[in-house]
Amino acid sequence: MRNGLIFFTGLFAAVLLSWAGIVLSSHAQLGKLTPYFDENEGKAFPLRPSGVAGQGQLVYDDLNCAVCHTQQVRRPDFGSDKARGWGDHQSVARDYIYDMRVQLGESRLGPDLANVGIRKTPYDSEDLLKLLYSGAGTMPPYKFLFEKRALAGRQPSDYAMKLRGDLAAPAGYEIVPTARAQALVAYLLSLNQAYEYPEARPVQPAAAKEGEHK
Amino acid sequence: MSDQSPVDPRLQQPGASDESLLSAHEKELGRKPNDGGHYRLLPLVLLFVFSGLIFYAGTYLNHYSGRYNASIFNENAHPSGAKVAAAKIDPLVLGKRNYEQVCSTCHQLNGQGVAGIYPPLAGSEWAVGSPDRVIRILLHGLKGPLTVEGKEYGQAAMPAFGQVAGSGYNWNDDRIAAVLTYVRQEWGNKGEAITAEQVAAIHTKESSRKEWSQDELKALP
Amino acid sequence: MTTASNEVSEIDANARFPLSLLIASAILWLILSGVLAILNFAQNLSPSFLADCSWFTYGRLHAMQETAFIYGWVATAGFAVALWILGRLGGSPLRSLNWTVVGTIFWNLGVTIGLIGIALGDGTSISLLHLPDYVQPLLLVSFGAIAVTGVLAWTGRQHRATFAAQWYAVAALFLFPWLFSAAQAMLVWFPVRGTLQAVAAGWFLQGAWTLWIAPLALSAAYYLVPKISGRVIPAYDFASLSFWTLLVVGGWTGGRHLVGGPVPAWIATIAIVSCVMLTFHYAVTAINLRGAFGKSSISLKFIAYGVLAYVVGGFADAATAMRSVSEVTQFTWVSVAQTQLANSGAFTMIMFGAIYFLVPRIANQAWPSASLIRGHYIAALIGTTLLVGSLVVAGIVQGRDLANPATSFADLSAHVRPWLLAATASQALLVLGNIVFAIHFARVVVAKPTVTAENLFSQPPVMEASVS
Numbered sequence: 001m002r003n004g005l006i007f008f009t010g011l012f013a014a015v016l017l018s019w020a021g022i023v024l025s026s027h028a029q030l031g032k033l034t035p036y037f038d039e040n041e042g043k044a045f046p047l048r049p050s051g052v053a054g055q056g057q058l059v060y061d062d063l064n065c066a067v068c069h070t071q072q073v074r075r076p077d078f079g080s081d082k083a084r085g086w087g088d089h090q091s092v093a094r095d096y097i098y099d100m101r102v103q104l105g106e107s108r109l110g111p112d113l114a115n116v117g118i119r120k121t122p123y124d125s126e127d128l129l130k131l132l133y134s135g136a137g138t139m140p141p142y143k144f145l146f147e148k149r150a151l152a153g154r155q156p157s158d159y160a161m162k163l164r165g166d167l168a169a170p171a172g173y174e175i176v177p178t179a180r181a182q183a184l185v186a187y188l189l190s191l192n193q194a195y196e197y198p199e200a201r202p203v204q205p206a207a208a209k210e211g212e213h214k
Numbered sequence: 215m216s217d218q219s220p221v222d223p224r225l226q227q228p229g230a231s232d233e234s235l236l237s238a239h240e241k242e243l244g245r246k247p248n249d250g251g252h253y254r255l256l257p258l259v260l261l262f263v264f265s266g267l268i269f270y271a272g273t274y275l276n277h278y279s280g281r282y283n284a285s286i287f288n289e290n291a292h293p294s295g296a297k298v299a300a301a302k303i304d305p306l307v308l309g310k311r312n313y314e315q316v317c318s319t320c321h322q323l324n325g326q327g328v329a330g331i332y333p334p335l336a337g338s339e340w341a342v343g344s345p346d347r348v349i350r351i352l353l354h355g356l357k358g359p360l361t362v363e364g365k366e367y368g369q370a371a372m373p374a375f376g377q378v379a380g381s382g383y384n385w386n387d388d389r390i391a392a393v394l395t396y397v398r399q400e401w402g403n404k405g406e407a408i409t410a411e412q413v414a415a416i417h418t419k420e421s422s423r424k425e426w427s428q429d430e431l432k433a434l435p
Numbered sequence: 436m437t438t439a440s441n442e443v444s445e446i447d448a449n450a451r452f453p454l455s456l457l458i459a460s461a462i463l464w465l466i467l468s469g470v471l472a473i474l475n476f477a478q479n480l481s482p483s484f485l486a487d488c489s490w491f492t493y494g495r496l497h498a499m500q501e502t503a504f505i506y507g508w509v510a511t512a513g514f515a516v517a518l519w520i521l522g523r524l525g526g527s528p529l530r531s532l533n534w535t536v537v538g539t540i541f542w543n544l545g546v547t548i549g550l551i552g553i554a555l556g557d558g559t560s561i562s563l564l565h566l567p568d569y570v571q572p573l574l575l576v577s578f579g580a581i582a583v584t585g586v587l588a589w590t591g592r593q594h595r596a597t598f599a600a601q602w603y604a605v606a607a608l609f610l611f612p613w614l615f616s617a618a619q620a621m622l623v624w625f626p627v628r629g630t631l632q633a634v635a636a637g638w639f640l641q642g643a644w645t646l647w648i649a650p651l652a653l654s655a656a657y658y659l660v661p662k663i664s665g666r667v668i669p670a671y672d673f674a675s676l677s678f679w680t681l682l683v684v685g686g687w688t689g690g691r692h693l694v695g696g697p698v699p700a701w702i703a704t705i706a707i708v709s710c711v712m713l714t715f716h717y718a719v720t721a722i723n724l725r726g727a728f729g730k731s732s733i734s735l736k737f738i739a740y741g742v743l744a745y746v747v748g749g750f751a752d753a754a755t756a757m758r759s760v761s762e763v764t765q766f767t768w769v770s771v772a773q774t775q776l777a778n779s780g781a782f783t784m785i786m787f788g789a790i791y792f793l794v795p796r797i798a799n800q801a802w803p804s805a806s807l808i809r810g811h812y813i814a815a816l817i818g819t820t821l822l823v824g825s826l827v828v829a830g831i832v833q834g835r836d837l838a839n840p841a842t843s844f845a846d847l848s849a850h851v852r853p854w855l856l857a858a859t860a861s862q863a864l865l866v867l868g869n870i871v872f873a874i875h876f877a878r879v880v881v882a883k884p885t886v887t888a889e890n891l892f893s894q895p896p897v898m899e900a901s902v903s
Contacts, residue, residue, distance in 0.1 A: 018686025064494025083840035229665030
């Protein structure tokens, strides 16, 4: 490796090759994915999230929730995702095209959230706000997303949290979720990958059908 | 300081000079796989290992890459020759939706129409009658006096819905077939379903023309 | 100019201040990241710990700890050792060292601002790119300022022949800016659409390890093993193939963490195949660097552990990439364990070995205390092994619990808890060892040398090739 020019060209080519091979060719396949129009429903999927949900995703992003929660459902025969009620079918690329910052997640210290907006026993915003305020198990409390306001004689706000026991606000105070908390909850409730795209449908194992060697 | 043993961790002595390190290794590169007629074992072993890895890699890629298809998310899948089939359209669902959004404006949700102006579809002999006529009505529209269940209509013209010149709707053949099927099987109507192929055949035959009149339609079988 | 009779020369004297600055920064970042890691582990054990302060919420603390470790310790230690090696093997004093000093100051400034930014909520959620967008260009430019010295040391070298240590060091310094800028463009400045972000982020993550961090560690190992033992690298004619295998194949492992994920299957398949192909590189590395084992030199003891961690980590990577294993270990502490094995095991231990060897040469001063060095070695050895081991077990327990749909998350965290306790304790041991290291280093650099360089070191012998 004496010739400097060839060496540097080789180094650059090595990284360029992997970038072109993985990132560029994925871009050709995924970079301009469009929504899928369903004739029966008369709608295009994925549905566009609301603006508040988009704000909520930014809150999710800066709190780095993706460290403990994933948002990708694996297919039913690969892990227990379906059995745990996290989703009926595999998440596919089209589910994420409207996400500004895709939050696939690093690890599962907590449950997967891809379909948390449509769980079998559904959450509503009050449940989620309570969860954020108090934490649960290994999930920490996020009290800084809430404000403690003095009542000073006026009526409690419509948005005040209804908490009991140790968590309840001291006398003369109310706990109100901040705009960030409400946006985050709106985002969580918008998480819905229920629509089954053609590419997400289960596949018959080809080897069984074709009888070729595996 | 100078009487520290060679392995004193506080001051490790060099085992070789940098220059000799460079030149010794340069000489190493001149070694050939065979020394004095005997092959060195290591290059052969490494060659076999490398080839084995490439063979494994190729086989694995062949089986589990899904032919690098953008729609294959399951590595066990192999792309079939056919296009990925879209979801089958249920004609009654599609037809009902279109009827409720468009047709019900005049013919009403209950298919009764408006007396004297818009003919009913529920129980109408035209609606459950000859497919040839009813397809043409939807494709090109209907104008002029019309007798349905003994009553006279004719004040309002039915617009063209097909992909024909002058049509404001440009419905494709699938949609026309779906709506007709829905109309022929709703509100107690017992007509046969109409397929997109039937619509397509008539569409091709008739292409563009002005609205049909009752007499022209009655002339058809 | 290093002649055959002098171990140190003006090359080392010239570089004394910039390298000391880099190493001092590196050690401070190492301790800071270690403390942040202890706090982060503690939050796993007691979730309400520090949770009321938004600066130290779990997610942000995790991002801060990772950033301080990689952009703080790994980057600056890697710079210091790479520049030192390139200078010595280049045969003439390093040029543009003023740029290196300025670059180091701005790099440290950038990382500091970045950490505060993450605490305040400006960080991204991209693994290894958590820094806020406003410091990323600053870091890119500072990297260039420091790296230019190393590249010039290669292009302006005295000897035509080059050695494996130089290839690896130059590769690391040259390739990281391309990786970093491409990742910034695709993820921060002009974000790509949908899961393509995950593919690009995976490419950057794997590229940072295979094209930046691993080459820095290998450069130091390839230099120090023959340098200290006095024997040539055994299968040196394969070193070049091993080098190019790492660089060419390494970047293709980008989809490694996307097995079963919302990307086309071929991306994960190529990553798995590449991880398996890389075992060739790890095998040749093990063969070439086996001279580190069984030696009494303290640097070689550190490096031996690092090489072992590197090779074991490489084979473990290939094994856990397999889909059948991934099904259980994905999204668990096993991935964290692998990262720790690579960063704390391989890279950090090799850097410790290199620093213990090079500091007397730039400071003209022996380390004051042998027992502090041995103490650091024991702490690092036990701490790293225990950390990786307990995280692996935690991950396997977690993986099996996740695979069983009847197991609730409450039960899962109860099962994993004792292993996380062990991991926290081992992280604390590591930080303790590193504090000892920091104090020791401070003593060396502030002390005035009492003897001249020529009298400090013995004459380096001439290395013999295995054939004449």
